[in-house]
Amino acid sequence: MKILYGVQGTGNGHISRARVMAKALGQQDIDVDFVFSGRAPEQYFDMQCFGDYQTRNGMTFISENGRVNVAKTAKQNFMANIFSEIKQLDLTGYDLVLNDFEPVSAWAARQQSVPSIAISHQAALQYPVPKQGTSWFNELLLNRFAPVDIALGCHWHHFGFPILPPFVEVSASCGDHSHQILVYLPFEDPDRIAEFLAPFDQYQFFVYHSIKPIKGIAGHIQWHGFSRDGFKQHMSQCGGVIGNAGFELASEAMTLGKKLLVKPLLGQFEQLANVAALQLLAAAESMEQLDSAILTRWLKTPSPKPIAYPQVGDALVDWLKKGDWHQSERLCQELWSQVELPENWHKRQ
Numbered sequence: 001m002k003i004l005y006g007v008q009g010t011g012n013g014h015i016s017r018a019r020v021m022a023k024a025l026g027q028q029d030i031d032v033d034f035v036f037s038g039r040a041p042e043q044y045f046d047m048q049c050f051g052d053y054q055t056r057n058g059m060t061f062i063s064e065n066g067r068v069n070v071a072k073t074a075k076q077n078f079m080a081n082i083f084s085e086i087k088q089l090d091l092t093g094y095d096l097v098l099n100d101f102e103p104v105s106a107w108a109a110r111q112q113s114v115p116s117i118a119i120s121h122q123a124a125l126q127y128p129v130p131k132q133g134t135s136w137f138n139e140l141l142l143n144r145f146a147p148v149d150i151a152l153g154c155h156w157h158h159f160g161f162p163i164l165p166p167f168v169e170v171s172a173s174c175g176d177h178s179h180q181i182l183v184y185l186p187f188e189d190p191d192r193i194a195e196f197l198a199p200f201d202q203y204q205f206f207v208y209h210s211i212k213p214i215k216g217i218a219g220h221i222q223w224h225g226f227s228r229d230g231f232k233q234h235m236s237q238c239g240g241v242i243g244n245a246g247f248e249l250a251s252e253a254m255t256l257g258k259k260l261l262v263k264p265l266l267g268q269f270e271q272l273a274n275v276a277a278l279q280l281l282a283a284a285e286s287m288e289q290l291d292s293a294i295l296t297r298w299l300k301t302p303s304p305k306p307i308a309y310p311q312v313g314d315a316l317v318d319w320l321k322k323g324d325w326h327q328s329e330r331l332c333q334e335l336w337s338q339v340e341l342p343e344n345w346h347k348r349q
Contacts, residue, residue: 001321002031004091005098006105008146009038009058011186012226013248014100014120017154020167021098021119022049024313028321035089037104046228056085056104059145086111096320099148106146116148117325119167119316121247122270124153127161130276138269150325154247154312156254157281157345162332164316165309165339166251171236173256176303178239182258183207184231187244187265188290191215194223196290203299206234239303242295245271250284257306260284261298281345310338 005021008014018034025032026049034050037058047053059082082103089108091097097109097116109116125131125142154164183205185193194213197205198221205221208231217223224230235241241253245264253260262284264271278284285301287294312335319331 001095002093003033003096003098004094004105004109005032005034006100006102006146007034007036008101008120009036009044009055011246013246014102015044016169016248016252017100017119017121017167019049020169020313021316023169024311024317027314028317030317030321032098033094035102035105037085037102045226056089058082058085058102058104097148099146101146103146106148110147115325116150117320118146118148118151119154119164120146120151121154122146123151124155124161124163125270125273126151126153127159127163129155129159129161129163129273130280131273132276133269133272135269141269150328152316152328156251156277156283157341158332158336162329164332165312165335166247166255167312168248168251168255168309170252170255171232173236173306176239176257177237178303180204180206180234180238181299182231182234182238182241182243184209184241184243184249185263186210188263192290194218194221196292196295197221199292200295200299206238208234240299245274245278245286247274250274250278251309254283254304254307255309257303259298259301259303261295262286263288263290281342283342283345305342307339307341310335 007018034053035056036044036053037056041055085104086107089104091108091112091114094114097105097114099106099116099118101120101122106116122142152164154166156166181203186209190209190211190213193207194217198218201220203220206224207221208224208226210226212223235252238258240259242261243249245262250260262275262278264275275286279286285294285298315331315335
């Protein structure tokens with residue numbers, strides 16, 4: 001079996017899920033090529049596990065100060081010339097296209113009649129799971145941005161639908177140092193982040209951001225560029241995580257038993273849906289702005305129990321090899337039967 005795996009490169013959550021799948025596919029000696037789109041080629045990092053991967057412009061969004069800039073997003077995507085990229089992607093010789101919300105490979109598969117399977121969090125949002133801020137445009141985006149033949153979604157809870165558990169691979173927890181907090185707010189202005197954290201000098205903050213603040217950093221704040229190994233180490237030892245409402249970061253925090261405070265990227269439908277689910281499950285605190293009062297309250301809360309999600313990637317690769325791709329319900333049921341969800345989650349279904 002030869003597979004092309006298309007991965008959305010905007011943010012790091014899709015890439016984190018692809019890392020889990022790359023490892024699982026490699027263990028089964030399946031021939032797979034990766035193509036990423038959504039960011040400039042030089043902005044990808046720690047990509048060794050994907051071998052000789054390809055990049056495309058694809059489609060993405062532009063954010064400013066924690067909010068999607070609709071005008072700049074439309075201009076960027078209009079200039080991306082995605083139609084040429086779709087036409088030029090030759091799928092000759094591929095038996096299957098796996099897709100994590102990546103439009104170039106998805107549309108190329110449709111035009112060239114190559115079977116395609118989505119493995120993404122967005123696919124779970126096609127079911128009536130918790131959401132907010134829904135609109136006809138968002139529903140159109142979910143269905144037409146990266147269309148596939150079969151859609152397998154993943155979520156923190158199945159909510160009664162054939163949805164997979166999260167794809168999670170984390171370092172073993174090094175304990176719960178309650179006064180150490182990991183901060184990942186890549187869409188926020190760095191100076192606003194530094195100002196927001198400065199008054200809380202009884203805590204130590206490990207901030208990961210591509211840009212350093214101009215106005216300086218308080219001594220209890222450590223500022224880091226993007227590094228997967230460093231990030232995983234701080235994740236394993238911290239007492240809590242402050243981040244945007246991306247799916248993979250929250251999944252890793254839940255797996256390690258780290259309390260979670262999220263600030264969604266406003267205007268980004270997926271992140272708003274994630275907040276709705278987190279609130280329903282009482283799995284995280286949220287804030288629409290960098291709110292000191294909410295941070296003060298959240299810092300005093302205890303850590304939750306870890307959730308032992310199964311090795312979804314390994315099970316999914318076994319399922320792919322069997323070839324009965326239109327039967328996914330049993331796979332989902334078997335995986336969820338291995339998960340012990342928090343008791344309060346069951347009460348909030």
